[in-house]
Amino acid sequence: MSGRQTISIDPITRIEGHLKVEVVADDGVVKEARCSGQLFRGFELMLLNRDPRDATLLSQRVCGVCPVAHATASALCLDDAFGVAGQIPANGRILRNLIFGANFLQSHILHFYHLAALDFVDVAAGADYEGSDDRLNSLRDFIQRGELAPFMPRYEGDYRLSKEANQEGASHYVQALETRRVAHEMLSVFGGKMPHQVGIVVGGCMETPTADKIGAFLSRLAAVRRFIEQVYIPDVLMVAEAYGDYFEIGAGVKRWMSYGGLDLETEETDLLKRGRFFGAGRVGADLKLEGVDAGKIAEHVRHSWYEDGTSGRHPSEGETVPAPEKAAGYSWMKAPRYEGEPYEVGPLSRALVAYAAGDAEVKREVDGVLARFGAKPEALFSVLGRHAARALEAGRVAKAMATWAMELKPGEPVCEWREPPEAGNGMGLTEAPRGSLGHWAEVRDGKLARYQLVVPTTWNASPQDDEGKPGPIEQALIGTRVRDAANPFEVVRIVRSFDPCLACSIHMLTPKGRELATCRVI
């Protein structure tokens, strides 16, 4: 690849939602990158004037991949606004964690196998399979019928695994379809159904634990845990062996943040101080731990299709006025910043925060992976670092869930049921599978007067901020060498390593019927 070239990928598939990515490369090296959100839905406006409790059920509807994250953030936010945050019964807290934990496992498995793996594993290697693996026999018959969608076409020219490893990966792709389904079954034991579970509610949980339900939950958890430990984590390491250069690609902004999540107690009402399975914190490349102050979050809009005058505001004071003709705008997403700086959020951020905090289990696991590849911690700041952090996290969450399920007490209360207050303010901070998630609410006259969400992919896929600093995915693309513009593997592997989910990233409000920009034709 030589000379100046623009590569535009629209749509980026195998993510949730509508994302366009455009990079400008000089002699094959990316100099500029733009992430552009393509769909605007106005979710926050649709929650206004409703019973606050409706937000917990309706905000989940932004997306079916991690709806429980929104239910959890919303319930924590309303716990605060209803004045019940310190009184959640232990059963309610544990049931919330089990429902949410099951969603983590499902989301991480789905991400690696069904969203990311087709960039690394060549499923066509099963075309002449002769053996007894019924999943591979299915795939072979499928290929021989000549029906290659949805696996073909695809980018070509950089599949590096051996034929046997490709076949194993393809078999695990099919197996993972079953495992993620079992994770949803596990979730619905206490969540009622999935997607859009109904268990999590302000004050606790709606479902009651009984010995048979705990058993039904644990049985499925054991199956999912076996898959994570015996298949998922080894597969990520197998991919890492063959694609070792991806430990050096896609570092990004080198600032990581976690709000913390999965409550281990609820007496502490300040969520940033509460005892949680995922700790709160920020780290840079020096891995020095710093705290999080939610007051320091602001959303920039200079490069988003919104009025400049609304830029730099805290989410609780956010306002959204579309500015469709704005020449500097290129996305429906805003650009959240912490003290003016972009931050990456997600499993890698949680792992680095835990690592910096001296968490013994995380340190042992992460150091084990680094030792295996003879790598320094900097290798984590990469495409493979994100995949490894996600897989190891799935293992830790599954292990913890088995302990939590045994702490349930049948017959004890699950919920501190409350009717909505006349007035109140709430903030709900948690960690979704793909990163830090915040809900902010204001209740007036018993109804929602304001509701705001700042979601993980808004952090990761944000456009440039007011000072022109690129967002984390954009920064991760800049400096990358793209070997073949017709098959830009590097670009999609970097973008997908963040597990972007656009469905909930663009949700700001606008006056109805206002004329917006004509679309740009690439």
Next chain:
Amino acid sequence: MSVLNGVAPTIRDLVVDQLAPGHHVSLRFQPTVMAAAGEAALEILAATEEAKEGYVLVVDGALPTGAGGRFGYAAKKGGHTTMHARALELAEKAAAIVALGTCSSYGGMHAAAPNPTGSVSIGEALAEAGMEKPVINVPGCPPHPDWFTGTVAQALLFGLPGPEAVDPVGRPKRFYGRLVHDLCQRRGDFEAHKFAKAGGEPGCLYELGCKGPWTHADCPEREWNGGVSWCVKGGSPCQGCVEPFFPDVSCPIYAKIGLAELPRIVRDEGSGELVAVSRPQPVEEE
């Protein structure tokens, strides 16, 4: 995401294996699972559009019409257009259309008051464009995987359900023919006036806002996630998510429905069959 949860058939049956001997689904374009991205992905859609054997268009999500449709951009081979315009183009050549989910069936969450993006269902969009096409609605937020795979199986094996097999709001009676309330395991508690008054309490969830008395779906007997549970079994009221005008008709979700709301379900006096579903009152129009 819900369709991935099917047990019989599974997503593997649907995508990789044959749904029934000699019958398989060719999933040509689905952005969440497909390998291709960018132009290559759009190429598949363009080729499918021209295929002489025809295709079934599955629409999920509502179509934003506000601001000239620009709240939702759709990539298209060689250019860019709006989701609304693209859906109508694809619908024109489709043999039939399946509206998957409450948003594409009736507007759903996207069209919730104040409907900031002017979202409409595919059926409404077709009607506005003066296009006559068979549309099967498979509502639910989300729909049960069986409702979708069952409708696909029907189309593959026996042809699309005829007018006698769908209700007045376009749903297959097979799945949406009876009331949640009539099939509910807690119906006995309702008859005995044993009502839960707070989260986690046993009893009928009528007082906690259950919409089962006017919701048409077979959740109580089919159950969700491989038969593990469903909303009411999980201790939470039915939200009425398969009905036209969801979610506005269901909010506040935890507030008891008034008996005055029941007459909006219009039935034939003789057969007891559903005749119409009217918009509940009062709803403030803009």
